[in-house]
Amino acid sequence: MSLLQVNNLSVWFYTRNGVVKAVNDLSFSVNVGQTLAIVGESGSGKSVCCYSLLGLIPCPPGRIESGTADFDGQDLLSLPIKQLRQIRGQHIATIFQDPMTCLNPYLSIGEQLIEPLIYHKNCSRHEARDRAIALLEEVGIQQARGRFNNYPHQFSGGMRQRVMIAMALIAEPRLLIADEPTTALDVTIQAQILELIAEIQRKRNLAMIFISHDLAVVKDIADHIAVMKDGEIVETGPTKSIFDAPQHHYTRELLAAIPSGSKPESSTVSNTVTSNPPLIEIEHLNTWFGGKNAIVKAVDDISLSVERGKILGVVGESGSGKSTLGRSILQLVRPSSGEIRYDNIELTTLKPRALKTLRRRMQMIFQDPYASLNPRMSVFDTLAEPLLYHGLATRKTVTPQVLELMDDVGLAHSAIKKYPHEFSGGQRQRIAIGRAIAVKPEFIVADEPVSALDVTIQKQILELIENLVEKHQLTMLFISHDLSVVRYLCDRIVVMHKGRLVEQGDTETIWANPQDAYTQQLLSAIPSLQDQQPRSRHHETGDSGNRSSE
Amino acid sequence: MSSPGSTDIATNLNAEVHDAEQGTSLWQDAWHRLRKNKMALAGLFVLILLSLLALLTPWIAPYGYEDQDLLLGPTPPSAAHWLGTDTLGRDLLTRILYGGRVSLAVGFIATAVALVIGVLYGTIAGYLGGRVDATMMRLVDILYALPFMIFIILLMVIFGRNILLLFFAIGAVEWLTMARIVRGQVQSLRQQEFVEAAVSLGLSPWRIMRRHLIPNALGPVIVYTTLTIPNVMLLEAFLSFLGLGIQPPQSSWGVLISYGVETMEEYPWLLIFPGLVLSITLFALNFLGDGLRDALDPRASKD
Numbered sequence: 001m002s003l004l005q006v007n008n009l010s011v012w013f014y015t016r017n018g019v020v021k022a023v024n025d026l027s028f029s030v031n032v033g034q035t036l037a038i039v040g041e042s043g044s045g046k047s048v049c050c051y052s053l054l055g056l057i058p059c060p061p062g063r064i065e066s067g068t069a070d071f072d073g074q075d076l077l078s079l080p081i082k083q084l085r086q087i088r089g090q091h092i093a094t095i096f097q098d099p100m101t102c103l104n105p106y107l108s109i110g111e112q113l114i115e116p117l118i119y120h121k122n123c124s125r126h127e128a129r130d131r132a133i134a135l136l137e138e139v140g141i142q143q144a145r146g147r148f149n150n151y152p153h154q155f156s157g158g159m160r161q162r163v164m165i166a167m168a169l170i171a172e173p174r175l176l177i178a179d180e181p182t183t184a185l186d187v188t189i190q191a192q193i194l195e196l197i198a199e200i201q202r203k204r205n206l207a208m209i210f211i212s213h214d215l216a217v218v219k220d221i222a223d224h225i226a227v228m229k230d231g232e233i234v235e236t237g238p239t240k241s242i243f244d245a246p247q248h249h250y251t252r253e254l255l256a257a258i259p260s261g262s263k264p265e266s267s268t269v270s271n272t273v274t275s276n277p278p279l280i281e282i283e284h285l286n287t288w289f290g291g292k293n294a295i296v297k298a299v300d301d302i303s304l305s306v307e308r309g310k311i312l313g314v315v316g317e318s319g320s321g322k323s324t325l326g327r328s329i330l331q332l333v334r335p336s337s338g339e340i341r342y343d344n345i346e347l348t349t350l351k352p353r354a355l356k357t358l359r360r361r362m363q364m365i366f367q368d369p370y371a372s373l374n375p376r377m378s379v380f381d382t383l384a385e386p387l388l389y390h391g392l393a394t395r396k397t398v399t400p401q402v403l404e405l406m407d408d409v410g411l412a413h414s415a416i417k418k419y420p421h422e423f424s425g426g427q428r429q430r431i432a433i434g435r436a437i438a439v440k441p442e443f444i445v446a447d448e449p450v451s452a453l454d455v456t457i458q459k460q461i462l463e464l465i466e467n468l469v470e471k472h473q474l475t476m477l478f479i480s481h482d483l484s485v486v487r488y489l490c491d492r493i494v495v496m497h498k499g500r501l502v503e504q505g506d507t508e509t510i511w512a513n514p515q516d517a518y519t520q521q522l523l524s525a526i527p528s529l530q531d532q533q534p535r536s537r538h539h540e541t542g543d544s545g546n547r548s549s550e
Numbered sequence: 551m552s553s554p555g556s557t558d559i560a561t562n563l564n565a566e567v568h569d570a571e572q573g574t575s576l577w578q579d580a581w582h583r584l585r586k587n588k589m590a591l592a593g594l595f596v597l598i599l600l601s602l603l604a605l606l607t608p609w610i611a612p613y614g615y616e617d618q619d620l621l622l623g624p625t626p627p628s629a630a631h632w633l634g635t636d637t638l639g640r641d642l643l644t645r646i647l648y649g650g651r652v653s654l655a656v657g658f659i660a661t662a663v664a665l666v667i668g669v670l671y672g673t674i675a676g677y678l679g680g681r682v683d684a685t686m687m688r689l690v691d692i693l694y695a696l697p698f699m700i701f702i703i704l705l706m707v708i709f710g711r712n713i714l715l716l717f718f719a720i721g722a723v724e725w726l727t728m729a730r731i732v733r734g735q736v737q738s739l740r741q742q743e744f745v746e747a748a749v750s751l752g753l754s755p756w757r758i759m760r761r762h763l764i765p766n767a768l769g770p771v772i773v774y775t776t777l778t779i780p781n782v783m784l785l786e787a788f789l790s791f792l793g794l795g796i797q798p799p800q801s802s803w804g805v806l807i808s809y810g811v812e813t814m815e816e817y818p819w820l821l822i823f824p825g826l827v828l829s830i831t832l833f834a835l836n837f838l839g840d841g842l843r844d845a846l847d848p849r850a851s852k853d
Contacts, residue, residue, distance in 0.1 A: 330750050359752030372743035376576055376765040376848060385761070386751045419848035435747065 002029040003207040004175055009067030009077075011045075011052045022048040024231040026067070030175065035201060035208040037218035037239070039254065040228035041454040042425070046211050050177050053077070054092060055084050071175070089116045093168035095197075097180040102164060103152040109163050110148035116171050132170060139166045140196060157318070158189035165196065169204075176201065176208045182217060186317040186481055191525040194221055213454045216258050216527040219243065227251045257459040259488040278305035279443060279475045280329065285338035287321075287328045298324040299335070300499035311469060311476045313490030313507065315483060315522065321499040322479045326445040329477065330364055331355060342443070360390050363436035367448035369428035373420040379406070379431055380416045386438045408471075409434040410464060426457035430464065437468060445477045450485060462489060483526050487511060495519045576765055576846065583845040590841020596834035604650045613641040615648040616799040624817045634819045636809070642820065645801050646827055652802035653828075656717055656786045657779040663721025665775055668728025673759045673767070675729070676736030687733065690726050698723055706794055716795055720782050731774055735767035768846050776839030780832045803828050
C-alpha cells in the first residue's frame, strides 16, 4: 500500500538568471514499511523535491508548477498551510543533515524534544517527558534521564544525530524523510547511525525517504532506489537491480565513482625499488592547545616520516588531530615540542624570514572549497598572486603561466575572470589545487580535499591529484576520514586516534591485516559495494611508472 | 598552452591583467558593476555636483556670506533672493553655498580620517589577535569612556581653535566604532581557510590584510561610513552651537538648521531649505553607499 504517491511534480525557481527547473515532472511512491532512497549529486533536486512536499521551499523564487502528492488521501501540494503544518510535525518528520545546526543551542534537548508533543498532541509535560526519555533510550542515548536537561553542545556529533532522530520520531510519524543524515559524520559513527535508522524503520514499520549522494550508503538500507539527475529521475527500481544491472549510464557512472579497490600497482616493472630518502621526518611531535588546566593534546607524541615522491595517508575520525598534524608540519600552528625536519631543515626553530622562502616549497589544499578561496579575488588574481609574490613570474609573463596552471587543473581558459561563487564545488577545488601547485612546491598537505564533494566529482578530483602528483613529482600528506579514498590514493597509511598514532604501514598491508583494534573498527565501518567484483582499474593510472606500493 | 585559443585570450586579457597586478582589479570590476546601478550613479552625480558648487562658491555665490541687509530683514523666497533671507537680511542661498563648504569638508574629511584609522587599527587588532588585540581594544574602550566633549574642549584649549583641528577631532572620535566593526569582521574572516592558504603561500601579514582581509570586510564598513557622514555633519553643528566649532558669521548646514529650528514658526524657509539640501546629500550618499557595497561584492552582481 503506498503511503505517499507523488505524480508529475515540477518545482521551478525563478531567478535573475532565468528559470531553474530544480524538479521536473517527477513521480514516485513510497509504501508503508519501505524505504525509498533518492540518490543524486548536489543540485540534482533531491532535497527540493522532498521539501516542496512539506511546503518548505522559499516561494518566491520557487514555485510548484504542477503535480500532486497524495499522502494518505490528502494532496499535500494543495493543502492549506494550517493543515500542512499539522501533517509536517505529526505524520511526516525530517532528519536533517547537520545535527550541529539543526538543534537550538539555547534549549536543552529535552525541551526541544517535548515541544512538538505538547504542541501537537496536547499531552501534559509529565507524560511528554516520560515519552521523550523512553525515546532517547530507544535511539541509544545512555542514561537518558540524566541527559534530558543537557544542551546540544554537550553531545558529540553522533549523539546529536541520535537526538535529531528521536526528535523526528517523537510525534510518531508515518513517513520519515532522512536528508543525508550521515554525511556530516565520521565513518564509524555513520555505520552506527545507519543501523539505528534501519532498525527503527523496521520496528515501527515506517515509510522512509532516504536522500543521499552516496550509493554505497543506501545499499543496505533502501528497498527501492531512484537516481536523480538535473531534476529528473533517470532510473528507478529495486535496490538489487540498480546495483546488479544498472540501466542508465549515469547510474553506472555513480557506481563507478565510488572509490574501491587498492591503489593501482604499476604494471610496468617499478623503477624505484630502492626506497627514497625521507623528505619529512617528524620526531616526538606534540601540539597541545589550551591553558594550564585543560590541555587538549591534539597531536600527542607522533613520529613519522614521509618519503620523497610518496603519498602518505593520515586516517582518523574528526577530532583525532590529523588536521592539526598537517597544519603543524606547515607551521600554520606552532607545535608545542618535537622536531620537524623538512629536507634536513629543522622547521620548528626557523626564523619567520627563512620560513617564508620555505613556504614556497610546501603547500596546502583545504577541505572546504567554499571557504578556502577569497570571494573577492577572480581566478586570475588567486592564481597570479603566489606567482608574482614569489617572483616566479613578471607582470608580462604571468598570464600564460596562469593559463598553464588552469590547463593543469582542468579549468577552461574562459573562466579566468570569474569569481569563486560562479563555480561549483569541484571546480573551486580545482582552483584551490591550482593555487597550491602554482609555486611549484615539492610537498603538499591535502586536508580532506574531497570530503566536501559529491562522489562523481570526488573521483575526478582524486584523479587530478593523482596526475599532478605524478607530473610534478610531488610528495603528499593526504588527510582523510574516508578509508576507501585513502586506499585508492596512498602508498602508506598512518592511523590516528585521539592525537596518537595507533598504526602505520603500507596501505595494502594494513588493509589486509589491521593490527590495532581501532583500525579494525574503522575498516569494518566502511560502507562498500561488497559483493561487487573488483572494478577495472582506471586506465590513466595503470601505467604509472614511478610508484609501486612495494 | 599552445592552443591558438589561449593566446587569443591572453592578448585580450593583457589590459585587465595589467590592472590586476596593481591589485586594482576588484575596484575595476566594482566600477563596471557600479555603472550599471542607476540609483548609485545618480547619487554619485549629485555628490559631485554639490562638491563642485562648494568649490566654486566664492565665484558663483550671488552675495557675500556676511552681507547684511538689516532694513530688509527676513523675507520669503523672491526673485532677488531665490531662497529668501534670514533675520539679518543675509541671502540664504549664499549662506547655504558657503555652509556646504564647511559641512561637506567636515563630513568627508572627518569620515575619511575615521575610516583610515578605524580600518587599519581594527584590521591589525583582529588579525594579530591575542595580547596585541586585547591591548589595542582596551585602548579603544578607554577612549570610548572619555567624555567626548571634554576631549574636544581639551584639544581646542591645547591647540587653539582651528577648522582643520575640528576635522581631526571629530574623526578621532568616530574611528572607535569603525575599529570595532572592522575587528569583528576580521576576526571571523581570519578563521576562514583562504586566509590560512595565504599564510601557507608565505604572504606577508601586511599583504594578507590588504588583499584578503580588508576587501572582504568592506560591506559593513561602507554601510557604517554612509551613516557616519551625516552623523559628523550634525556633530559639527552641535559643536558650533556650543561655540567650539565654526564661528559666526561663517556658517554650515548644521548651524543653519539649528538656527532654522528656532525660527521655524515665523520663517519656515530658514529651516526647509538647509534641511532639504542636507537630506538630498544624505539620500545621494546612501544610494551611492548601497551601490558600492553591492558593486564590491562579486556575489551580488546582477549580470
